[in-house]
Amino acid sequence: ALITAENGKPAMWAKAEVGRAVSTFRWAAEEARRFSGDLMRLDTDPIAKGRMAVVRRFPRGPVLGITPFNFPLNLVAHKVAPAIAVGAPIVVKPAPATPLSALLLGSILAETDLPKGMFSCLPVPNERAPKLVEDPRLPVVSFTGSGPVGESIKAAVPQKHVTLELGGNAAVVVCSDYRDLDWAAQRIALFSNYQGGQSCIAVQRVFVHRSHKDTFVPKLVESVSKLDFDEQVGPLISEQAARRVQEWVDSSGGRVLVGGTRNGAAYAPTVLADVPAGAKVVSEEVFGPVVVVSIVDSDEAGLEAANDSKYGLQAGVFTHDVQTAFKAHTLLKVGGVIVGDVPSYRADQMPYGGEKGSGVGREGLRSAMDDYTSPRVMVLTGLTL
Structure with missing residues (x-):
């Protein structure tokens, strides 16, 4: 009801969005179970006898998630759920036209035992977004919205890890x-x-x-x-x-x-x-x-x-x-x-993103978890393999 009230979309699509948001969090929880890293044998090279690498992924740091008005709950979920799954704090800036769904989600998350500060919802005007984008405390920016805005974000912070889910004309x-x-x-x-x-x-x-x-x-x-x-x-x-x-x-x-x-x-x-x-x-x-x-x-x-x-x-x-x-x-x-169907089909767990002017990076839970993290190698020495 809240999605329809603030966005105007018919109830059938609002209900579908809530169902997808539930699925998005469930998939993130499942992916968190599997997010354990990889073992890499190094002793295939004679000089690396007894060595093995453990490759795990660690958060790049807190995430800034900027979301649009058209899916005011599920596109927020696609920023928040993978951040929770990898242990990265996230600040969400929802679209000014539709902040209420994100705030309601925040109130639900506030009832959990997540660490304080794990999730923040900051509904501010778009004019204040550049300062958030440039803030060095937020090394990852995940943006969904229009192409020109996305390109301006990418240009403003080339040193940050930026993912862009932009437009299309499918x-x-x-x-x-x-x-x-x-x-x-x-x-x-x-x-x-x-x-x-x-x-x-x-x-x-x-x-x-x-x-x-x-x-x-x-x-x-x-x-x-x-x-x-x-x-x-x-x-x-x-x-x-x-x-x-x-x-x-x-x-x-x-x-x-x-x-x-x-x-x-x-x-x-x-x-x-x-x-x-x-x-x-x-x-x-x-x-x-x-x-x-x-x-x-x-x-x-x-x-x-x-x-x-x-x-x-x-x-x-x-x-x-x-x-x-x-x-x-x-x-x-x-x-x-x-x-056999329209391009409007999306399963929330699959990699989702575009080529050319449609963005860089991918959403879909595991894909976003990879974007929010970077690999870190540990080499163990003197093992009996």
Whole structure:
């Protein structure tokens, strides 16, 4: 209820977020059991007879976690849970628009027997964030948010260990062999518009093989038209955000197949076609309920078009062909390829992050635990091996 109240996302997505946050902490607890280090035999070299290395990872130091508004609980959990798992204190700066979920999580953590100071929630205006970023007491900065802000953080503290989970304009390729077009249309319709499209891996660009054009595009438009706005879509975070989406659509030069209207902070789920290359709705991250459909002459052309982006977070490939799946995994310059579904799928334990302008480093519990720590070697001498 609190997530919906401060963020505006429909209750079904807020409930799903709480469930994922629970899973995130459980996975961190499981990973903590396995975070014991490695043994490395050194006596394979004659001069190292009787020697063995123990390689363990230790916290780099306290972590500064900066989180966005679109997942005000689970993206906080993805900073906090791995920090607790490795024993690194963490200071969370939640998004100014949605601090309450992080504060509620903090009140829950305060009831545990974690050491004092293990977790702090510091809701301050964005203007005060640079001083936190530059504070030498926080040698690790984990940021999730917009690309320009992330790049400014990286430039400001080159001496720190910085991980950046930035934006995307996720692509889907509907391949020539794919036959379950109803499923593809329904999934793309829902996950281009869920939570008002305010997800870094919401579907934004769809490349459809020409053989499916006359069948798939009407199915997609119909599926988008049938979405329940209040239950499945919801408003944007502010009227200003909705106005920006409206401006991008109006200036796109494309044809509106459905949607294209705004009412306050609510923007109608929208499908665009015939959008010229370079328009913001294809080259930038819309972060709104807008999907652009393009027709391609081959699966290879679809994969090439999906790669034609400064972002590379995740991509979806609808195919039944394992050869095509492996080709997509090889060719697509993204952090994750989802076969048979939309790029909006994320399991919280898997490595999650992007290439190119979508960031550096990975989240997902074990991946974040590695980012928060550095390896330290101990060599034992004179052993009988």
